Amino acid sequence: MRVLDRRAVRSLLVPDELVEAVGHAMADLSEGRASLPPRIAARVPGAGLLATMPAYSPTLGVLAAKLLTVYLDNDVAGLPVHQATIAVFDPLTGRILALVDGDHLTAARxxxxxxxxxxxxxxxxxxxxxxxxxxxxxxxxxxxxxxxxxxxxxxxxxxxxxxxxxxxxxxxxxxxxxxxxxxxxxxxxxxxxxxxxxxxxxxxxxxxxxxxxxxxxxxxxxxxxxxxxxxxxxxxxxxxxxxxxxxxxxxxxxxxxxxxxxxxxxxxxxxxxxxxxxxxxxxxxxxxxxxxxxxxxVAVQDAAAASVVLAAAERDGVGTEVTL
Structure with a gap:
């Protein structure tokens, strides 16, 4: 499994490629090709929530799931309000391929x-x-x-x-x-x-x-x-x-x-x-x-963004290989 931290994500992401990938993912969704189950969230009363967002885009060949927390009071403490991690899987075997920092990708996608x-x-x-x-x-x-x-x-x-x-x-x-x-x-x-x-x-x-x-x-x-x-x-x-x-x-x-x-x-x-x-x-x-x-x-956007970054990481040999 390849792990890509925030610095790697920022260095690998090409904005033009991301816009085009998101376009393909959104077309997949509207044409009924993508799989996009409803987002669910576990709430922590008085604090925030943890949402899960899985998706599959056949045009991009990407299967991914994002974990996202939303804690509005973090801003007062100087912490991010939104924090995210995206897991990418092989759509043919289900094997996990990568764990990608999702904070910058969420804003960018x-x-x-x-x-x-x-x-x-x-x-x-x-x-x-x-x-x-x-x-x-x-x-x-x-x-x-x-x-x-x-x-x-x-x-x-x-x-x-x-x-x-x-x-x-x-x-x-x-x-x-x-x-x-x-x-x-x-x-x-x-x-x-x-x-x-x-x-x-x-x-x-x-x-x-x-x-x-x-x-x-x-x-x-x-x-x-x-x-x-x-x-x-x-x-x-x-x-x-x-x-x-x-x-x-x-x-x-x-x-x-x-x-x-x-x-x-x-x-x-x-x-x-x-x-x-x-x-x-x-x-x-x-x-x-x-x-x-x-x-x-929506999660197909996250999947699209992760696919762009992961393809660049595999091409350039960027990231840390980890065995769970």
């Missing part, structure tokens, strides 16, 4: 799928990207969004101005045209919004979003919502997997589940990102339409 949504749903004349949040997901979303679209400017909006300025400075050193601002100002100026926050109350409201905006919302906590109901009722809503996304947390999205239970969101009008990748469904129907990609994260 989520951003890669949001980048796919930008590729298929954002207006081609989009100039300003707003990134809401200041954590690892926000950082990767700025990188991957700019990988698939030539934004003229990136606005980083955060509740903590110091963290927003720090992230903006880091991204500027990577060559992006970026500045920090408030969340409200970032949304008002944006053509594309990537929201990666832990907000409880919606920060994306219909009255604040410009016509034609594309939103990728990945905020995902037990009692939180990033997008208000009025915006979701009017927008073209895109998800990773209808059966998953329309369920309550921890399987699906609170944003969508509450609308669905109230009869205000027709599942038939919800589009899967894999349907866009495969060309089975159309994207936006005009320059004024608001589009929302609401992500909850």
């Amino acid at each position: 989520t951003a890669a799928c949001s980048a796919l949504s930008i590729r298929h749903l954002a207006r081609r004349d989009s100039r300003v990207l707003a990134v809401l949040g200041t954590g690892p997901q926000a950082r990767e979303h700025a990188r991957y969004a700019c990988l698939v679209h030539p934004f003229a400017e990136v606005c980083v909006g955060g509740r903590d101005p110091v963290k927003a300025e720090r992230l903006a400075a880091d991204l500027a050193r990577e060559g992006l045209q970026v500045r920090s601002t408030t969340i409200v100002e970032a949304v008002e100026e944006a053509d594309v919004v990537c929201a990666a926050t832990s907000t409880v109350e919606p920060i994306l409201r219909r009255g604040d979003v410009r016509p034609g905006t594309h939103i990728a919302s990945v905020g995902y906590i037990a009692h939180g919502r990033e997008v208000d109901a009025a915006l979701l009722r009017e927008a073209l809503v895109v998800v990773e997997h209808r059966d998953t996304s329309l369920q309550p947390f921890p399987i699906g999205s609170n944003d969508l589940a509450e609308l669905g239970s109230a009869g205000e969101l027709d599942p038939e009008r919800v589009v899967e990102i894999g349907e866009l990748v495969a060309g089975r469904r159309a994207g936006r129907d005009g320059p004024e339409q608001v589009t929302v990609f609401k992500s909850v994260g």
Whole structure:
């Protein structure tokens, strides 16, 4: 079994390859080829949860399972809120092949799928990207969004101005045209919004979003919502997997589940990102339409990310071989 730590994962991951692999995995899911059982979670009252996420993608030839913990109070102690490990298995024999650090891969694969949504749903004349949040997901979303679209400017909006300025400075050193601002100002100026926050109350409201905006919302906590109901009722809503996304947390999205239970969101009008990748469904129907990609994260994305890193590790001889 090959063990790949965080440093190895960062050195091996090629963003372009990850976007393409995630695209194949999402098409597998929408075409009914992938195996994706529901996510389950063991809860620790007053502390956090441990979720298990197995998946198989035949196009990529990868079988994997992620173990993910979510502990919101870790942020106060300076510890990661999300921590993950991905196990990769031989789909023909079931033999374990690798154990891969999943923290960076989780942020990267989520951003890669949001980048796919930008590729298929954002207006081609989009100039300003707003990134809401200041954590690892926000950082990767700025990188991957700019990988698939030539934004003229990136606005980083955060509740903590110091963290927003720090992230903006880091991204500027990577060559992006970026500045920090408030969340409200970032949304008002944006053509594309990537929201990666832990907000409880919606920060994306219909009255604040410009016509034609594309939103990728990945905020995902037990009692939180990033997008208000009025915006979701009017927008073209895109998800990773209808059966998953329309369920309550921890399987699906609170944003969508509450609308669905109230009869205000027709599942038939919800589009899967894999349907866009495969060309089975159309994207936006005009320059004024608001589009929302609401992500909850699905295990085929983790499997895709792990397959990209493991292939590079085997090619380059990177990692530690361990016998259990």
